[in-house]
Amino acid sequence: MREQIETLGRYLGQSLRLMVGLPDYQAYVAHMAEQHPDRPAMTYEEFFRERQEARYGGKVGRCC
Template sequence: MFSGLSDDVRNDGRYLGQAMRLMVGLPDYDTYVSHMKRSHPDCAVMSYEEFFRERQAARYGGGVGKCC
């Protein structure tokens, strides 16, 4: 009876966590890996470090034109 409720709460928590990470600019590597395996199975998956650097460069422009 309560297993469905706990699954809903768990899923809501995951979505809330993902939304908060996106709001502050933290990339979600697990979502990226799932997407790549599902949608692009023939492409290589970046390591976490590569993924983080790529997302950071995309967000901040790779330091081009920045003073800091």
């Protein structure tokens, strides 16, 4: 029962972060290690910048 509650908490936290636009770096690193072991993973800074550009199209910090 405790494990189920902890798992639910992790999924809830991940869902909330995705809803507000915060990328999940740990999930990305795990995916890269599992699916693409021959390719190096981006650093957190590179990952964050890439996610921002993907979401906002490179227009970060401006309204127009």
